Amino acid sequence: MKKIKGLTRRALLSGTAISVIPASSFAQSINEGSPAWMKTPGESFNEYGLPSSQEINTKREIFQPYEEYAPGAGVAMTPLEKLEGIITPNGLHFERSHNGVPNIDARQHELLIHGLVETPLVFKIEDLLKYPMETKTYFIECGGNSFYNSNAFPIAIDRTCGSIHGLMSTSEWTGVPLKNILKEAGIKKDALWLLAEGADAGAMSRSIPLEKALDDTLIALYQNGERIRPEQGYPIRLVVPGWEGNISIKWLRRIKLTKKPTYTKDETSKYSDLLANGKTLQFTFPMEVKSVITQPTAGAIPLKKGPVHITGLAWSGLGKIKKVEVSTDKGKTWNTAHIDGANQKLSPVRFRYNWIWNGEECSIESRATDSKNNVQPQRKDWSIKYGLGHLYHNNSIQIWRIMPDGQIYNEYDDLAQNEKWSEE
Ligand SMILES: Nc1nc2c(c(=O)[nH]1)N[C@H]1C(S)=C(S)[C@@H](COP(=O)(O)O)O[C@H]1N2
Numbered sequence: 001m002k003k004i005k006g007l008t009r010r011a012l013l014s015g016t017a018i019s020v021i022p023a024s025s026f027a028q029s030i031n032e033g034s035p036a037w038m039k040t041p042g043e044s045f046n047e048y049g050l051p052s053s054q055e056i057n058t059k060r061e062i063f064q065p066y067e068e069y070a071p072g073a074g075v076a077m078t079p080l081e082k083l084e085g086i087i088t089p090n091g092l093h094f095e096r097s098h099n100g101v102p103n104i105d106a107r108q109h110e111l112l113i114h115g116l117v118e119t120p121l122v123f124k125i126e127d128l129l130k131y132p133m134e135t136k137t138y139f140i141e142c143g144g145n146s147f148y149n150s151n152a153f154p155i156a157i158d159r160t161c162g163s164i165h166g167l168m169s170t171s172e173w174t175g176v177p178l179k180n181i182l183k184e185a186g187i188k189k190d191a192l193w194l195l196a197e198g199a200d201a202g203a204m205s206r207s208i209p210l211e212k213a214l215d216d217t218l219i220a221l222y223q224n225g226e227r228i229r230p231e232q233g234y235p236i237r238l239v240v241p242g243w244e245g246n247i248s249i250k251w252l253r254r255i256k257l258t259k260k261p262t263y264t265k266d267e268t269s270k271y272s273d274l275l276a277n278g279k280t281l282q283f284t285f286p287m288e289v290k291s292v293i294t295q296p297t298a299g300a301i302p303l304k305k306g307p308v309h310i311t312g313l314a315w316s317g318l319g320k321i322k323k324v325e326v327s328t329d330k331g332k333t334w335n336t337a338h339i340d341g342a343n344q345k346l347s348p349v350r351f352r353y354n355w356i357w358n359g360e361e362c363s364i365e366s367r368a369t370d371s372k373n374n375v376q377p378q379r380k381d382w383s384i385k386y387g388l389g390h391l392y393h394n395n396s397i398q399i400w401r402i403m404p405d406g407q408i409y410n411e412y413d414d415l416a417q418n419e420k421w422s423e424e
């Protein structure tokens with residue numbers, strides 16, 4: 001008999017695996033017993049569609065740490081456990097904004113290219129819309145993603161997948177390659193970096209090595225086929241694929257070519273990595289290889305004994321995903337998961353592993369390897385490299401512990417160290 005990883009096809013089809021209603025309870029044609037929605041004409045048309053009202057709980061989780069005096073500083077996290085595939089619907093793309101979403105008039109907005117260029121240029125949005133474009137599926141992950149599992153939280157807290165790892169979303173971005181615009185302005189020989197600045201009230205700005213700008217950086221105008229949402233940077237944003245989200249400047253208004261990094265407030269006060277030895281690393285750009293089981297997840301409905309479809313996402317800011325493994329025995333053995341669809345550079349993949357839970361206490365975890373052979377670290381190995389309270393660039397393995405009653409909890413693999421820290 002043909003096996004569907006772990007489950008027999010017969011078990012699935014016979015309904016012994018997953019409960020199905022016997023076909024006899026369905027009427028052959030419309031009659032008295034038909035459901036109400038078959039007896040009256042349906043709703044008419046919408047100019048812009050919305051999800052079913054029954055899916056009202058599929059929403060972003062908002063966190064505004066300075067709500068009283070800076071309500072626009074914070075995050076809205078993608079509910080990863082509620083979604084399938086790899087694309088994030090536009091209304092659920094995570095948002096990280098430092099000072100709110102500016103209400104930009106796209107007709108007035110301008111992009112200035114200046115600094116070490118032959119000819120400084122100013123672009124209107126209508127100009128940019130005429131340029132040749134390209135479409136790529138890229139993830140954006142905030143450098144602070146998974147901070148709830150970082151050294152800032154020595155004890156594991158129980159939150160759903162999305163409310164721990166939901167500062168990562170994926171879109172099909174369409175825009176003008178930045179290199180074409182820079183070449184048009186004429187890059188001077190001594191230019192090695194550029195400064196990118198946003199038109200928000202925080203004027204977020206970051207330094208980007210020219211090499212990356214000439215490689216795959218996009219001035220994005222479209223997100224999953226429609227114009228970028230205000231939260232994502234309308235009318236234009238940078239997409240610097242694979243690198244920490246902060247550098248993908250939204251509401252882009254200015255690019256200045258420079259010899260050296262500008263050392264802006266946003267790259268000196270934040271996004272640097274405090275090491276265990278007290279030194280600090282600056283400019284950790286790529287988001288390293290990572291995966292997470294999105295279902296099942298902590299904070300959701302308890303698991304039932306029997307077949308469990310384990311699924312999740314894996315990505316790497318350094319290339320493609322080579323493989324994803326799943327362990328259901330605390331990392332003693334690892335099983336190769338199935339990967340859905342095309343595997344493109346700097347785009348996540350959806351992985352799947354069919355498993356039968358015997359009802360005993362256990363844990364499930366996933367581990368990704370990328371095309372450069374980087375392997376996702378265990379939390380204890382990640383954590384030990386950094387200082388107390390450090391939270392950026394956490395790509396460590398997420399462990400979900402399953403208890404006999406089916407409840408799922410967030411689990412750390414190094415309790416000794418965490419207990420020590422929580423006392424400090
Ligand atoms: N102008 C501007 N660009 C910005 C930000 C911002 O606050 N202002 N936030 C940055 C951060 S920290 C991240 S993680 C990404 C988030 O992009 P998103 O909100 O579209 O998910 O945008 C980056 N670009």
Ligand SMILES: [Mo]
Nearest residue numbers: 142143245246
């Ligand atoms: Mo971020």
